[in-house]
Amino acid sequence: MTDLPPPSKKKLGLVIDLDTCVGCHACAVSCKEWNAGGFAAPLTDEHPYGKDPSGIWFNRVHSYEVAASEAAPARAEAMPLADPVRGCSEVAAPQPAMTLHFPRSCLHCEQPACVTVCPTGASYKRAEDGIVLVDEDKCIGCKLCSWACPYGAREYSPVEGVMKKCTLCIDRIYNENLDESERQPACVQACPTRARHFGDLGDPESKVSKLVAERGGVDLMAQLGYQPTNKYLPPRPRRAGPAEATPREEALDTKQLPSALRWLDRMLSR
């Protein structure tokens, strides 16, 4: 049934730290590697060795140029999860331009429209842990779920004729054949900077929930009301303001120089 289950107590998801992500694509690659043989397999590519390779990725890492910002009046409503006092003061300080690496994947929303629009019941949200999945044996490949997702989490495989999406590595996190330390999503396991954290966001005492509270984790496009489970930790405010980020013009006051150098300067300036 594509009716949503009542909100689960357990909400498994990811917390992604945009401060430490270096955009190395290890999460994307290890995700592709694991899922090409896991629950969602096959994760087909078309013309993988041809001129225009194309395929399904559950993780895509975008890179952006963030413009320098003036000391802007903070909008408290824009950061619903941030500590109102600290969050505002952080945002209000002028910030230099920077690069932002942004890994994008399924957020396992509390209100996943991709599930409710599904006409067949192939899409579902698990009542026990909130993971959103596709039953590929029921999917008719109408693509409506991909239209209903603003985060681009669902991709259509023209080879299998069905929709594919992140499974939160459901075949790892509950896999008793794996060592306990490996029972986490492949992307989390692979991240060399530990920018990805996996845990129960429904439990306020969990490590991930505390991290979100401490760092002011945010929902993406919160105004749409999808209530994503995954949270993103915004980059920590940079100490240097925008003025220091721009190179200063070199100025030389010749009157301040010792006489020998002043003479040298005069000779060289001819």
Place this chain on the structure above:
Amino acid sequence: MHPAFSVIFFTTLSGAGYGLMAWLGAVVLLQFGGGAAMGAMSPRMLAVALALALILVSVGLLSSTLHLGKPMRAWRAFSQWRSSWLSREGVMAVATYVPALALLAWAFAPSAHAGVGAIWPAVVAVALLVGAALTVGCTAMIYASLKPIPAWRHRLVVPAYLAFALLAGAALLAALPGASGIARLASFALIPLAFVTAAIKLRYWRDIDRTPLTVTRGDAVGLPQRELDVFERPHTEDNYLTREMGYVLARKHARKLRRIALALFAVAPVVLSMIALALPAVAAIAMPLATLSLLLGTLVERWLFFAEARHLVTLYY
């Protein structure tokens, strides 16, 4: 949004078919309500018109399965009517066959069904009218319920789909040979309907042009206060998302295509209807032409409806 031709073809054809069904339901109801003076429709004509509507609807429904990855599983789409507008559309589309086929049976042999009581054709006609309107309404709601596509959330999306269905239905009814009284009535009704449809579309186009996206790239990555530019895409090649949701061709030619659509679905049919009303002798040519023009115009309008709508996932790219 990428305009999938099978979906555009489906919404145009089946919309016209359901529009015709709605008109036929209304005509039968009027006749039973003692409105025969307005131009009675013979059972034979009714059968022809119903058969045409059923063919249009069936061809449309079959073509809509062409864009599915797994068409053989399409039957599963009837199961989730509690949450999904697409499923509701499927259920209503099939349910509407029941009154349509019942009325067709009655139209073929009205005397054989005399025993069922005079009230039944009227009840079936109401069911047909309501079923056809609900099916088109469900089709429109599939689009109008999608939050990531702000242009489709516009309050005129559902009225526009209904108006196009009624307009095409009126044109088809007017184009039917040998239904002179009803055909004239339909040609007459087409004129104000075309004006209403044009007004709805003009208003919709004006609004989507003037309404900027309320969600920014900053919101999309969780930094609402910052200005962001794409530095590097995740992959060098296009992917499903950029192909399906990103489509810029129509925005480039939007102005011209809108004028073409308006000329085809409103101006030409109105002129042809006026000619048909003034010169009944040429109605047999003018009204089929008007129908053809209207359907072509609707195809262009549907193509624009898809191609001009911007999906929020494009903010990431």
